[in-house]
Amino acid sequence: MTANSQQYDSQHPSHDPDRIPVEEFVPAEVSEIDLYQKREKIYTRKIEGFFQRLRTLTGWPLLAGYFLLPWLQWGDRQSVLFDLPARQFHILGFTFWPQDLTMLAWLLIIAAFTLFAVTNFAGRVWCGFTCPQTVWTSIFMWIEQKTEGSRNQRIKLDAAPWSTHKALKKLLKHSMWLSVAFYTGFTFVGYFTPIKELSFDFFTFNVNPWAAFWIGFFTLATYGNAGWLREQVCMYMCPYARFQAAMFDPDTLIISYDRKRGEKRGSRKRNDKSEDVGLGDCIDCQLCVQVCPTGIDIRDGLQYQCIGCALCIDACNSVMSKMNYPKNLISYTTENALDGKPSKILRPRLLGYFLVVLVMCSLLGYRIAARETIELSVLRDRQSLYMQSQIGDIDNHYTIKVANKTQQAHHYKLSVDAPHDLTLIGSVEFQVLSGEVVEIPITLRSAAEQELHGAFEIHFMAQRLDDSDDIVSHKSRFFAPVE
Ligand code: SF4
Ligand code: SF4
Structure with a gap:
């Protein structure tokens, strides 16, 4: 599609010769925009730091819970089992029947309002720290780094012609990705079919065809989403990413670059003081861009692609430490703080969200306790x-x-x-x-x-x-x- 695709027809009978020729309105350089551009592969750089450690701390319990829960017994049955044929959901000590579906609706409302409250307070922390897409993508990236090496090594490997060395590395990476994806799909089906029986049936080739289909489906979905699509799921497929801006207010924590302090950006020698070289604190090293899983430059301002993972904070803080500059050139802050206004933690909307969560939790607790057995x-x-x-x-x-x-x-x-x-x-x-x-x-x-x-x-x-x-x-x- 071209920017001047609606061409002006000077031969048209309705053309008025006294009017200024339309060509004068057309910019001198007409660029062509491809709306179906090929995705540019993002090679993220590994980074250590406080927020990366926090992501590990939040990710591991979630992963352990997901993979272990169906293997744990509660009494004489699986601790969590959604038994669809019997229309019973067993969750730890509770069994929920179709008549209890209202409780499921309440549970979903509680989850939604908790998410609203957390988003209103701390922005996209769910996306950056606990969303399964983020957690599984991190595992796949870790495998990629272990099998293909650092960012530069991966760029070189992809640019190199095919060789046995390259093929073996790729084979190892994809085999490991598929193993994690398979175990993820298998575990997911194990929440709906007793997992011990499923394992026995699967490895004796007696598995139910539907169970085999869903294991295959979730294996491919995990492999595709965490291995190939990655940030595109967040940018183009996730509906939550689209509407969460509605929950932001000027006191919501956002990850932001301190433009006043950072500009004018430019390179310099280590330990050069910014004021001595007539620059701001940003040394324009691009590290914050290289660690970003969505490939954006946070210095361009808040963007919808930012999933709030805070890796750019870790990256920039490591640079600031090396330069002996104060940390937090990129930091968690609020719109009000950036404008020099005081930020409020307790605000009506946030309190409202928490109140709804509190009331719904109390009602649900009462409903579960008073449930007929x-x-x-x-x-x-x-x-x-x-x-x-x-x-x-x-x-x-x-x-x-x-x-x-x-x-x-x-x-x-x-x-x-x-x-x-x-x-x-x-x-x-x-x-x-x-x-x-x-x-x-x-x-x-x-x-x-x-x-x-x-x-x-x-x-x-x-x-x-x-x-x-x-x-x-x-x-x-x-x-x-x-x-
Ligand atoms: S800009 Fe920073 S916080 Fe946002 S996605 Fe990129 S690295 Fe994560
Ligand atoms: S990491 Fe910090 S210093 Fe380096 S480019 Fe990003 S903002 Fe500038």
Whole structure:
């Protein structure tokens, strides 16, 4: 596409010869912009420093949690298992059923408002320190550095013609990337299928085709996202990156270059004082650009591509130390501080976000604590309202379902509360294993001498035998012949 693609037609009948020729409005140099430019590969430089250590400290527990959790047992089952066929989510000591989905919605609201609060306070720390895309990309970059060497070595390797040496390095890197990607995909599927069985089935080639498909899918997704796409996921694919600017205010922490102190930038000898050489503190070494995973220059100001990883702070601080200049030419600061105004930590919007999180957490905690541990449902026989025997007894048939939502097996007793004498016929006492549902056919009988007529409300009750307070009831109806 060219900038002057809408050409002015001087031969057109509507052309007014008195008007200034349109060519005069066209800039002397017309540049061509390719909207589908090829991505320029970013070769990041390794950097050590406070924020890099912090990233390691936040990344490792997350990785360890992700990879280890499905292998840990909680009682007699996997500590975290989203059992979709049984429609049960087991999370540590809790089992969530489809009826508990409202709690999942609350949990998502809490997560969203926590993210809003953190973003309003500290900018994109989620993106820079804990986002899985960032954490996995860091692992892949670490592998790249170990297999192909430093930034300069990698640039040289890519520019060199293909050789056995180059092919072996690339093969090693991609094999390691694929191993990490496979283990990531395998673990992810292990959250939905018992992971020990999955391992056994996988390595004995008996794995369920759907499980194999999803392992392959997540392996390729991880390999593609963390190995190849990297910063492009953040820049073009992540929706959160797009709307989080709405949560920023002038007191939000941002990573910024101190232009007043840094300019005019320029190279100089080590230990030269800035004022002696008539320059600012930026020595224009480009280190902050070389460490940036998205390849931007923070000295150009706050940009949407900046994921807030703070590596440029580490890079610049290392340079400032070598030059014996004060640190924090690039630092966490706020828009207000940059304008010389005081920054406020506690502000209405931030307090509002925290208040919502607090209220939602309290409600969720109460909801979990007050959750019923027995689920009782009653289905009436659809074939007939009632049956009357030759001696005049009236029977109503029901199917009772009792679900045990606790982590242990329990014995339960079924009873009925009705305004007339009704006899329960069927298994009145039974055991339900943890997380199981039992279905019991039950008959309610009214003896002939009661001579009941019409319909009336009854309540079935299921009570735990070892805890009489654990009781639930379910409303139903009993039908007798109309008078
Ligand atoms: S500009 Fe700095 S904080 Fe932003 S992404 Fe680049 S290195 Fe990270
Ligand atoms: S690392 Fe610091 S001194 Fe070097 S170019 Fe970046 S801002 Fe300037």
